[in-house]
Amino acid sequence: MTALGSAPVSAPEAGSRRRMPGWARAALVVAIGVGILAITTTLTGQTQLTSSGTTQAAVRLLLPILFAALGGLWAERSGIINIGLEGMMILGTWGAAWAGFYGGPWAAVLGGLVFGALGGVLHAVATVTFGVNHIVSGVAITLLGMGVTQYLSTLIFLPLSQNPRQSPRIEGFEEFSIEPLAGWLASLEDQQRVLLSDAAGLLGGVVTGLNPLVVLGFLLVPVSYLVLWRSRFGLRLRSCGENPVAAESLGVQVFTYKYLAVIISGALAGLGGAALTLNPGQLGYLEGQTGGRGYIGLAAMIFGNWRPGGLLAGSALFGYVDGVQLRAGGEAVHALLYSLTILAVVVAVFWAVRRHWRSAVIALAAGAAVYVVYMVIPEVPREFASYAPQLVTLLVLAVASQRLRPPAALGMEYRRGEGD
Structure with missing residues (x-):
């Protein structure tokens, strides 16, 4: 039944009012970004903006930021502010270097994960159990991470490297490319065709010079989405961040879920530290090597509106800008x-x-x-x-x-x- 004198809305008209799907909006934004960079490259002659080398550097630089942003996502979706991502990442750099020196790259990944998770445990105990202000606890974790790693470096790395501020060089992952796609994109990039070569250069850097940690980082984005938004566990965890009183009234163990979320958050931040330690240009621990990337990861997570796809875009933006200034100045x-x-x-x-x-x-x-x-x-x-x-x-x-x-x-x- 419709009101007198009013016409029913047809199905096509109703469908035309629907918002564009998320994947379509993302594809449109990427296409616009590639077009803008292609125009800039053509008019300014700065070919490094769309070269595969710049993109490859950007991927390496965005990886620690991406892990930190994912860590922030897990904690804050449960209602816990994690400004201590920087400190957990610092712990991860040291743990990765220590474990990697004795056991190789996979041991480094495990070491970074475990040391970062320990920082998450401390943050969870302070905020969930004792009700400490989340900002105060996060700042304390960062200061503690800096102090603990300095002490451990002097105690363990000084006899090995003769330098208390860095570790001996460790073994990294072997790199690989996705062939034959990488070769085809490289040949198209060399042809210097407007837009096509620019797009080939940007995509070529994503499929060239990869390692298992890069693949793991990109896989964790859809995995986090599926777990947090498409599973019962994720629904309960997110309910703790939206209305913990209502969640508890429905039988959700709020404290348990908050603890799990913050520990996972610390482990992911520690993986970000491991990514810095296993960077081909570093391959070891160096005091101060995080350079505030934990805070940038937090900013990327906020920019992404507490969503996995958005924080990936934010991490890519920051990594790209960093890659451009390192490659071309x-x-x-x-x-x-x-x-x-x-x-x-x-x-x-x-x-x-x-x-x-x-x-x-x-x-x-x-x-x-x-x-x-x-x-x-x-x-x-x-x-x-x-x-x-x-x-x-x-x-x-x-x-x-x-x-x-x-x-x-x-x-x-x-x-x-x-x-x-």
Whole structure:
């Protein structure tokens, strides 16, 4: 039955109002990003922006950030803020180097996982059992991780490497490529065709120079989604982060799930530390090698709105910017300003189509400001270029802050039986 004088909505019309599927939106965003980089490469001559070497470096650099972001996802979906990811990653770097020195790369992975999990246990005891403020506990874990690793390095690594701040060199994983795809993409990249060669270079770096830890990192993204969103275990864990009182009233062991989530979070952060230790350019522990990547991983998780696919995009963004500045320095980072100008125009068009004129004007104004900086400054100084990932972190969080939806009970202290 329909109201008098009103026409029923047909099935095609109802379907046309549905939102674009998530996979389609992701594919569209990737296509737009590749197009913007291709235009920038053509107009600026900075071929390193889309080279397979830059992408390969980006994959290695995003891996620790990705593991840390996944660790943050598991903890915060259960309602526990884990700002101690940096400290757990520091513990993972030392544990990976120590175990890897005696047992090889797989032992390094296990060592990083175990030492990171120990940091997660401490954070869980403090926040879940004793109700310590989550931020205070996270900062304490980071400081403790720094102090413990310094002490252990002096005690164990000094006699081996004659340097208390680093370990002896350890064995890494053998690298492999996905053939014949990698060879075909390399030949297409060498042809220097606009857009095609750029896309081939970006994709070629993803399928070249791989190792088991890279494969594990990318596999953990869909695995985390399936476990957290498509299983009973994940539903119960997420309910602890949304409404622990209601979850307990339905028989969920809230404390148990929070403990498991934070320990898994620490283990994943420790894997991020192992990824740094097993990086082909390092292959060992070096004091301070995390360089704040635990915090960047936390930012990537927030940028991704506490979702696995979003945090993968955030990690890729930060890793790519870091890879560009390491491979090509200030000139390539300067060219990225041109990419930001084009991106601002695309965003302005998007908002104009949706008739959000204020947002469109703001995007155009931001693009104009970035373009002025691009024209006035001929090259970004290397000292500033090295901080490009941190600057991108601040910029991305500022832009993404308007659409964030954290778990409802995130950071709240919970005591068993509060719902009685």
